[in-house]
Amino acid sequence: xxxxxxxxxxxxxxxxxxxxxxxxxxxxxxxxxxxxxxxxxxxxxxxxxxxxxxxxxxxxxxxxxxxxxxxxxxxxxxxxxxxxxxxxxxxxxxxxxxxxxxxxxxxxxxxxxxxxxxxxxxxxxxxxxxxxxxxxxxxxxxxxxxxxxxxxxxxxxxxxxxxxxxxxxxxxxxxxxxxxxxxxxxxxxxxxxxxxxxxxxxxxxxxxxxxxxxxxxxxxxxxxxxxxxxxxxxxxxxxxxxxxxxxxxxxxxxxxxxxxxxxxxxxxxxxxxxxxxxxxxxxxxxxxxxxxxxxxxxxxxxxxxxxxxxxxxxxxxxxxxxxxxxxxxxxxxxxxxxxxxxxxxxxxxxxxxxxxxxxxxxxxxxxxxxxxxxxxxxxxxxxxxxxxxxxxxxxxxxxxxxxxxxxxxxxxxxxxxxxxxxxxxxxxxxxxxxxxxxxxxxxxxxxxxxxxxxxxxxxxxxxxxxxxxxxxxxxxxxxxxxxx
Amino acid sequence: xxxxxxxxxxxxxxxxxxxxxxxxxxxxxxxxxxxxxxxxxxxxxxxxxxxxxxxxxxxxxxxxxxxxxxxxxxxxxxxxxxxxxxxxxxxxxxxxxxxxxxxxxxxxxxxxxxxxxxxxxxxxxxxxxxxxxxxxxxxx
Numbered sequence: 001x002x003x004x005x006x007x008x009x010x011x012x013x014x015x016x017x018x019x020x021x022x023x024x025x026x027x028x029x030x031x032x033x034x035x036x037x038x039x040x041x042x043x044x045x046x047x048x049x050x051x052x053x054x055x056x057x058x059x060x061x062x063x064x065x066x067x068x069x070x071x072x073x074x075x076x077x078x079x080x081x082x083x084x085x086x087x088x089x090x091x092x093x094x095x096x097x098x099x100x101x102x103x104x105x106x107x108x109x110x111x112x113x114x115x116x117x118x119x120x121x122x123x124x125x126x127x128x129x130x131x132x133x134x135x136x137x138x139x140x141x142x143x144x145x146x147x148x149x150x151x152x153x154x155x156x157x158x159x160x161x162x163x164x165x166x167x168x169x170x171x172x173x174x175x176x177x178x179x180x181x182x183x184x185x186x187x188x189x190x191x192x193x194x195x196x197x198x199x200x201x202x203x204x205x206x207x208x209x210x211x212x213x214x215x216x217x218x219x220x221x222x223x224x225x226x227x228x229x230x231x232x233x234x235x236x237x238x239x240x241x242x243x244x245x246x247x248x249x250x251x252x253x254x255x256x257x258x259x260x261x262x263x264x265x266x267x268x269x270x271x272x273x274x275x276x277x278x279x280x281x282x283x284x285x286x287x288x289x290x291x292x293x294x295x296x297x298x299x300x301x302x303x304x305x306x307x308x309x310x311x312x313x314x315x316x317x318x319x320x321x322x323x324x325x326x327x328x329x330x331x332x333x334x335x336x337x338x339x340x341x342x343x344x345x346x347x348x349x350x351x352x353x354x355x356x357x358x359x360x361x362x363x364x365x366x367x368x369x370x371x372x373x374x375x376x377x378x379x380x381x382x383x384x385x386x387x388x389x390x391x392x393x394x395x396x397x398x399x400x401x402x403x404x405x406x407x408x409x410x411x412x413x414x415x416x417x418x419x420x421x422x423x424x425x426x427x428x429x430x431x432x433x434x435x436x437x438x439x440x441x442x443x444x445x446x447x448x449x450x451x452x453x454x455x456x457x458x459x460x461x462x463x464x465x466x467x468x469x470x471x472x473x474x475x476x477x478x479x480x481x482x483x484x
Numbered sequence: 485x486x487x488x489x490x491x492x493x494x495x496x497x498x499x500x501x502x503x504x505x506x507x508x509x510x511x512x513x514x515x516x517x518x519x520x521x522x523x524x525x526x527x528x529x530x531x532x533x534x535x536x537x538x539x540x541x542x543x544x545x546x547x548x549x550x551x552x553x554x555x556x557x558x559x560x561x562x563x564x565x566x567x568x569x570x571x572x573x574x575x576x577x578x579x580x581x582x583x584x585x586x587x588x589x590x591x592x593x594x595x596x597x598x599x600x601x602x603x604x605x606x607x608x609x610x611x612x613x614x615x616x617x618x619x620x621x622x623x624x
Contacts, residue, residue: 010588056584058546088544
């Protein structure tokens with residue numbers, strides 16, 4: 001049956017400028033399908049993603065709303081006229097409806113957030129949502145610094161910070177939430193003062209403790225979004241599992257040298273960290289930033305991405321980084337993106353989870369073994385002062401430095417031989433097994449690994465680890481040796 | 485771009501203040517021209533929906549719009565957009581508005597207080613429905 005459809009003025013540009021279009025159809029639904037097949041640009045203005053008529057779009061068959069007849073199945077006959085008519089919605093009516101529980105903004109806040117408020121994607125409602133929201137940041141280091149500062153500036157109503165460290169000189173190259181005046185202060189205090197200065201309208205809660213399997217669930221319960229700014233695997237798995245078990249989104253970021261990663265792990269909507277990495281890498285394979293270094297700007301970029309995604313979660317925005325892993329290389333300035341998929345066999349968020357409560361993550365990541373070596377491979381250690389005393393006494397000692405050459409350039413203990421950790425086994429023959437050998441690195445971790453590797457490789461001589469590495473040497477023996 | 489006279493803008497503002505603390509609304513009648521929309525008349529819609537506002541999210545029902553369209557047609561005009569007020573809130577559309585709008589129409593929003601109208605902006609939906617863009621108001 002030929003049916004005439006009248007096109008409302010604003011949509012004519014999507015219908016070749018015509019005000020009336022005749023189509024062949026048996027029902028109103030067929031007529032609209034036929035119309036939007038020919039003029040496909042019209043479709044999204046009439047139908048939503050679920051392929052049903054948008055609820056403000058009304059179709060009248062000869063002056064009667066088809067919703068009052070049989071909807072899309074309403075039959076049409078020769079010479080009928082279909083009219084498309086919108087009804088006009090008023091946003092602020094809705095705001096007062098759904099926004100009843102949201103806190104009001106003061107005039108000062110309206111002024112402060114005006115650049116947000118004038119964007120419809122945020123608007124008054126979005127800003128009030130931010131005021132009502134709470135975010136827990138794990139760590140106030142390189143990633144936590146920009147995350148905290150941007151979230152505070154954006155007006156997130158309640159920000160919790162977890163850290164147990166104090167501010168050290170070597171933090172300041174990237175942890176811009178802390179300043180030189182804060183050296184030696186507790187990080188949570190320094191961070192709290194900085195965030196308060198940025199925005200006095202928000203609440204800041206400090207938790208001075210290490211995040212553990214004992215306190216994580218209780219802490220997470222009081223926040224809407226968790227932002228992971230940690231620098232080690234045990235805590236990263238702990239944050240992930242606690243987020244999955246408590247149903248919270250985990251805004252993930254990690255950094256190393258020049259490379260960063262970011263994603264949103266939200267088990268209800270997509271993959272979690274364990275879907276991506278079911279098992280941690282063997283201990284020692286991936287060095288920490290303290291050992292491998294990190295470009296100071298890198299956490300600024302990755303942390304800003306985390307802050308961005310956090311705000312989007314709170315605003316209910318689309319296009320979150322769910323099931324997407326972003327890889328960023330600051331050295332080549334390239335962003336790459338990988339698709340992630342939820343793993344049905346994931347031990348924590350899969351169909352038959354084996355992890356149903358928090359576990360011992362140090363052990364899971366093989367760290368416990370690391371910290372307390374089995375008795376038969378007991379690590380012999382020496383303190384920096386003791387080593388100095390023995391050298392002054394004239395004891396015959398060889399000292400092997402297993403750091404990297406560029407670290408050697410920064411600072412050395414006099415009279416040492418450099419064999420980087422990666423070469424120590426291959427160059428074993430350069431170490432005299434008949435002498436007592438002291439092995440050192442920056443802080444004592446890599447040298448312990450070197451000793452273990454040498455023993456495994458069958459080195460017969462006596463190996464002694466310098467406790468605290470060259471850092472302890474600088475602190476306790478010779479302050480002229482720079483700490484880095 | 486939308487062209488609208490100062491007198492018509494004042495009518496919209498006055499309507500907003502009169503209906504405060506409720507929202508007011510109305511149609512913008514005029515013509516689509518090569519230089520954009522030209523408003524020749526405002527068409528206030530009666531404010532009889534306060535009781536139903538909580539159940540009914542729509543400010544202007546299709547029946548009212550059709551009545552307005554017929555009136556416009558009788559004067560050889562078209563509906564070129566809509567106006568409404570946001571009592572005590574900024575003159576910007578919400579995400580909800582985005583879902584319930586069409587491109588090309590002008591959506592004028594006026595922010596109202598008890599005794600005065602403050603900001604007044606016009607918004608136009610981007611063709612891909614992703615956002616509203618502020619539209620220039622030309623006031624000859």
